[in-house]
Amino acid sequence: MPTVVVAGHGMVAHRFVEALRAADTAGEWRVVVFGEENRPAYDRVALTSYVDSWDPAALALPGSDYADDDAVELRLGELVVSVDRDAKTVTTASGHVEPYDSLVLATGSRPFVPPVPGRDLPGVFVYRTIEDLDAIRAAAERQGRGRRAAMVIGGGLLGLEAAKALRDMGLSPHVVEMAPRLMPLQVDDGGGGLLRRLITNLDVTVHTGTSTDAIEADGSRLLARLGNGTELDVDLVVFSAGVRPRDDLARESGLDVGERGGVLVDATCRTSDPAVYAIGECAAVEGRVYGIVAPGYAMAEVVAAQLTGAAASFPEPDTATKLKLMGVDVASFGDAHGATEGSLEVAVNDAVAGTYKKLVVTDDGRTLLGGVLVGDAAEYNTLRALVGRPLPADPGALLAPAGGGAAVGVDALPDEAQVCSCNGVSKGALTRAITEDGCDSVGKLKACTRAGTSCGSCVPMLAKLLNACGVEQSKALCEHFTQSRADLFEIIQATQITTFSELVSRYGTGTGCAVCKPAVASILATLGNGHILGGEQASLQDTNDRFLANMQRNGSYSVVPRIPGGEITPEKLMVIAQVAQDFGLYTKITGGQRIDLFGATVDQLPDIWRRLVDAGFESGHAYGKALRTVKSCVGSTWCRYGVQDSVGLAIDLELRYRGLRSPHKIKAGVSGCARECAEARGKDFGVIATEHGWNLYVGGNGGATPRHAELLVSDVDTETLVRTIDRFLMFYVRTADRLQRTAPWIEEMEGGLDHLRAVIVDDSLGICEDLDAAMAKHVEGYTDEWRGVLEDPDKLARFSSFVNAPGTPDPSISFREEREQKIPVLLGIPEVRR
Amino acid sequence: MTMTSSWTAVCAAANIPEFSGAAALIDGQQVAVFHAGDGWYALSNWDPCSGAAVLSRGIVGDAGGEPVVASPVYKERFSLRTGACLDAEGVSVPVYPVRVRDGVIEVGSP
Ligand code: SRM
Ligand SMILES: Cc1cc2nc3c(=O)[nH]c(=O)nc-3n(C[C@H](O)[C@H](O)[C@H](O)COP(=O)(O)OP(=O)(O)OC[C@H]3O[C@@H](n4cnc5c(N)ncnc54)[C@H](O)[C@@H]3O)c2cc1C
Ligand code: SF4
Ligand code: FES
Numbered sequence: 001m002p003t004v005v006v007a008g009h010g011m012v013a014h015r016f017v018e019a020l021r022a023a024d025t026a027g028e029w030r031v032v033v034f035g036e037e038n039r040p041a042y043d044r045v046a047l048t049s050y051v052d053s054w055d056p057a058a059l060a061l062p063g064s065d066y067a068d069d070d071a072v073e074l075r076l077g078e079l080v081v082s083v084d085r086d087a088k089t090v091t092t093a094s095g096h097v098e099p100y101d102s103l104v105l106a107t108g109s110r111p112f113v114p115p116v117p118g119r120d121l122p123g124v125f126v127y128r129t130i131e132d133l134d135a136i137r138a139a140a141e142r143q144g145r146g147r148r149a150a151m152v153i154g155g156g157l158l159g160l161e162a163a164k165a166l167r168d169m170g171l172s173p174h175v176v177e178m179a180p181r182l183m184p185l186q187v188d189d190g191g192g193g194l195l196r197r198l199i200t201n202l203d204v205t206v207h208t209g210t211s212t213d214a215i216e217a218d219g220s221r222l223l224a225r226l227g228n229g230t231e232l233d234v235d236l237v238v239f240s241a242g243v244r245p246r247d248d249l250a251r252e253s254g255l256d257v258g259e260r261g262g263v264l265v266d267a268t269c270r271t272s273d274p275a276v277y278a279i280g281e282c283a284a285v286e287g288r289v290y291g292i293v294a295p296g297y298a299m300a301e302v303v304a305a306q307l308t309g310a311a312a313s314f315p316e317p318d319t320a321t322k323l324k325l326m327g328v329d330v331a332s333f334g335d336a337h338g339a340t341e342g343s344l345e346v347a348v349n350d351a352v353a354g355t356y357k358k359l360v361v362t363d364d365g366r367t368l369l370g371g372v373l374v375g376d377a378a379e380y381n382t383l384r385a386l387v388g389r390p391l392p393a394d395p396g397a398l399l400a401p402a403g404g405g406a407a408v409g410v411d412a413l414p415d416e417a418q419v420c421s422c423n424g425v426s427k428g429a430l431t432r433a434i435t436e437d438g439c440d441s442v443g444k445l446k447a448c449t450r451a452g453t454s455c456g457s458c459v460p461m462l463a464k465l466l467n468a469c470g471v472e473q474s475k476a477l478c479e480h481f482t483q484s485r486a487d488l489f490e491i492i493q494a495t496q497i498t499t500f501s502e503l504v505s506r507y508g509t510g511t512g513c514a515v516c517k518p519a520v521a522s523i524l525a526t527l528g529n530g531h532i533l534g535g536e537q538a539s540l541q542d543t544n545d546r547f548l549a550n551m552q553r554n555g556s557y558s559v560v561p562r563i564p565g566g567e568i569t570p571e572k573l574m575v576i577a578q579v580a581q582d583f584g585l586y587t588k589i590t591g592g593q594r595i596d597l598f599g600a601t602v603d604q605l606p607d608i609w610r611r612l613v614d615a616g617f618e619s620g621h622a623y624g625k626a627l628r629t630v631k632s633c634v635g636s637t638w639c640r641y642g643v644q645d646s647v648g649l650a651i652d653l654e655l656r657y658r659g660l661r662s663p664h665k666i667k668a669g670v671s672g673c674a675r676e677c678a679e680a681r682g683k684d685f686g687v688i689a690t691e692h693g694w695n696l697y698v699g700g701n702g703g704a705t706p707r708h709a710e711l712l713v714s715d716v717d718t719e720t721l722v723r724t725i726d727r728f729l730m731f732y733v734r735t736a737d738r739l740q741r742t743a744p745w746i747e748e749m750e751g752g753l754d755h756l757r758a759v760i761v762d763d764s765l766g767i768c769e770d771l772d773a774a775m776a777k778h779v780e781g782y783t784d785e786w787r788g789v790l791e792d793p794d795k796l797a798r799f800s801s802f803v804n805a806p807g808t809p810d811p812s813i814s815f816r817e818e819r820e821q822k823i824p825v826l827l828g829i830p831e832v833r834r
Numbered sequence: 835m836t837m838t839s840s841w842t843a844v845c846a847a848a849n850i851p852e853f854s855g856a857a858a859l860i861d862g863q864q865v866a867v868f869h870a871g872d873g874w875y876a877l878s879n880w881d882p883c884s885g886a887a888v889l890s891r892g893i894v895g896d897a898g899g900e901p902v903v904a905s906p907v908y909k910e911r912f913s914l915r916t917g918a919c920l921d922a923e924g925v926s927v928p929v930y931p932v933r934v935r936d937g938v939i940e941v942g943s944p
Binding site for chain 2: 512
């Protein structure tokens with residue numbers, strides 16, 4: 001069996017193995033892959049997002065360990081050190097010799113570090129691997145207290161990403177760029193000026209048109225001397241001054257290399273030795289090296305095709321780029337600099353709106369060649385796909401501000417237009433997947449065509465294409481309502497309908513079900529319609545809400561009083577203990593920093609609550625789709641590391657949002673310092689204290705699909721923090737789907753976290769005043785639900801096991817003892833095994 | 835048609851609001867009485883899918899027009915007319931005759 005050896009296991013090598021294994025249906029090839037890094041190929045394009053979770057698994061590329069594939073041998077942590085082309089073998093650093101029939105070089109690039117004196121000092125880093133980021137983080141944390149600063153050398157795409165990452169780690173970044181503007185390769189002068197302003201607004205200090213002359217050690221800090229005389233006192237330095245292809249194996253084995261480096265290959269990716277190919281960032285295809293992933297993927301496909309007997313050659317690559325920097329839209333595509341003979345430029349520079357847009361067109365003004373978008377890149381996907389094609393409208397009209405402009409729809413794109421450039425998927429291929437293969441959701445389109453699975457910037461286009469093909473992505477809540485939960489929220493808010501029966505008769509059909517009734521009950525409660533058991537509302541509630549307690553497997557209930565922030569006096573602890581003893585309840589400390597009392601019958605519930613309410617307790621809403629707990633750590637009051645009073649804030653937040661009915665439960669946490677003992681980033685909203693205020697993270701959860709919350713705003717004061725959380729929660733309760741927690745809500749939001757930030761921080765929809773007012777109304781209108789039952793004889797009367805025999809206990813409920821406490825005995829064995 | 839010889843008064847009809855249920859203890863048997871949009875129904879209170887006597891605490895509504903209650907434990911729906919489970923094949927619960935006389939709900943033997 002012939003062997004193909006792959007040197008390097010990056011994104012492109014992985015794509016090659018996948019493509020070869022898919023094409024090699026006869027199982028002709030054995031594949032041996034050597035990877036220098038200690039982990040299988042991961043999503044380097046998304047490297048900066050590693051800072052959000054510090055979880056390498058979040059960057060994993062599916063299937064990149066080939067665990068189920070016997071034909072592939074993956075040897076990690078093995079650097080290929082030499083190639084013997086005569087013997088057709090490679091040798092690794094550990095001395096292993098592997099013969100090959102074909103060799104594929106996929107060694108990528110290494111960061112370029114210019115010869116600045118001091119570049120080897122501790123505290124100086126590059127930005128390419130997970131390990132690089134881990135090292136930067138460790139250095140940042142070692143520096144401890146005080147406002148920490150960092151310097152990034154290079155103001156290109158990667159440099160700005162690095163600056164964002166450093167900012168997210170709590171450092172103040174400086175970016176130093178030699179060229180007179182940021183992102184000189186992608187953006188022209190007009191866009192560069194605006195970009196600088198936008199980046200500066202993110203608290204990044206920009207120094208352009210200057211070199212870095214030297215870096216010097218200064219105690220535990222670094223002093224950087226810039227060519228323009230500026231001196232920067234920083235904690236660490238990150239080089240991001242470009243990359244160089246790793247072509248050493250080729251050079252040493254006598255293969256041709258490109259004039260400016262890179263393993264020289266022809267359009268079929270073959271080197272000067274027909275048994276050796278090069279793909280990805282290490283390859284110079286007909287002399288040109290590409291620093292982005294899409295051309296690399298195309299090369300991988302080309303080589304895989306040839307090894308399985310098909311003819312293939314490297315297509316005209318798409319080098320469009322979009323900056324993945326929070327809050328700043330920057331994109332360039334095609335011939336952004338107007339290098340084409342006779343090309344014309346049409347630009348609109350709107351300093352007030354903070355947008356700069358330029359299109360490069362052919363001399364007759366009809367064909368799009370390229371463009372630059374700064375400040376608003378909403379049209380990036382469509383425009384990019386139109387490069388080389390006739391414009392659907394006059395270029396001036398296309399650039400006009402939103403609303404007035406002739407926006408380009410997906411309809412305007414021809415079938416051959418590439419919608420996903422990372423994976424080379426055309427509009428035609430997507431349309432076929434939708435109409436012929438029955439892909440009726442974004443998820444299925446991704447799985448079936450690979451579009452949208454790399455940088456993700458084309459995902460909004462996938463949704464638009466589905467719509468354009470007439471695929472209704474059903475939003476129907478259930479058989480009784482064709483509307484989504486968010487639609488119903490708007491309807492109820494606008495019409496001020498207060499009952500389910502009116503809503504279903506006017507906007508739905510039938511009499512409702514266990515899906516729509518609790519959803520509508522939740523909306524009615526959010527909008528403040530009195531006690532959740534008031535009038536008709538009682539019949540809409542799930543049993544837990546109906547009895548303000550959690551139903552257990554034997555039909556008994558549990559009682560969880562609120563213990564805000566987990567702080568409790570010994571006196572109150574004794575009350576809980578006494579109540580548990582008197583009513584014979586099983587007790588357990590929950591995962592939410594409070595105490596659960598189990599095994600109460602319906603009849604006992606009001607008596608238990610009365611005792612608790614009299615002692616100053618209230619409902620903890622353990623039963624509701626509502627705020628559960630705000631978990632806290634001890635914080636600065638006791639903890640020697642704490643920098644803010646996390647318990648105090650947690651209590652304030654828990655009392656502020658208690659009782660807020662929501663699409664799903666809401667959990668929160670507050671940690672007193674970056675050690676994060678409250679696990680705040682595992683919560684729907686999490687707050688972590690900083691020296692200067694608070695960092696707010698949103699969209700985290702535990703449960704079946706754990707996810708870390710992402711940074712929304714940093715270093716804000718308490719007032720700003722609370723206002724931001726108010727808006728976050730109100731926006732969530734209004735627009736999320738039924739049973740959708742905050743993480744999937746943000747994930748499915750068009751524009752994701754950036755959009756969320758625009759809405760609730762920058763008020764891009766102009767709704768913040770409304771959200772603030774709604775939260776103020778909630779806080780003011782809060783009352784304890786248990787007390788509401790105790791004070792109302794009608795509601796109290798419903799707490800009996802049997803209507804015809806009040807006071808008679810339910811004979812089907814009984815208990816036995818285990819570990820000195822009672823536990824339920826199941827009398828009725830279920831007939832249906834689950 | 836079931837022939838029912840004995841009826842047991844359960845409670846005033848006003849005690850069970852529309853689209854809700856209540857449990858009654860009749861000769862040691864637990865019966866769930868429901869007030870659906872189109873009238874009164876009674877099923878055994880025992881939920882065969884979970885083994886708990888709780889059907890009366892489920893949400894009452896309809897599935898394609900058929901009046902149903904959804905078990906509060908794992909949400910399986912049962913037809914109020916036939917007792918058949920819509921979500922687990924071959925499973926059903928006993929149905930009781932029920933009537934309202936002078937504002938009082940009465941349940942008959944099954
Ligand atoms: C009591 C408690 C377990 C314990 O003894 O520690 C508990 C018990 C239940 N959890 Fe939980 N969860 C409890 C903490 C947690 C935690 C830990 C935490 O909050 O820090 C988690 C993971 C964190 C998270 O939610 O993000 C957790 C994730 C879940 C999930 C999965 C949620 C998800 O988004 O994937 C469910 C299922 C659901 O809600 O759909 C669930 C559902 C349930 C239900 C309500 C299941 C049910 O419907 O009967 C359990 C009710 C028991 C009862 O009758 O009281 N419980 N549950 C904890 C109560 C905390 C409290 O004081 O309110
Ligand atoms: C922060 C960041 C952001 C980026 N953003 C984007 C973006 O938005 N869009 C985009 O298209 N691209 C982006 N890129 C570039 C993109 O990641 C690369 O184009 C892509 O990873 C190239 O893949 P590759 O497989 O050719 O090389 P690499 O990913 O560099 O993989 C090469 C692998 O080979 C290993 N190796 C090297 N030599 C040997 C040897 N002799 N023996 C064994 N193993 C060896 C290396 O350790 C490495 O693991 C970004 C890169 C970074 C760092
Ligand atoms: S998070 Fe920080 S302040 Fe809170 S307990 Fe842990 S170390 Fe102390
Ligand atoms: S364009 Fe990057 S994933 Fe589609």
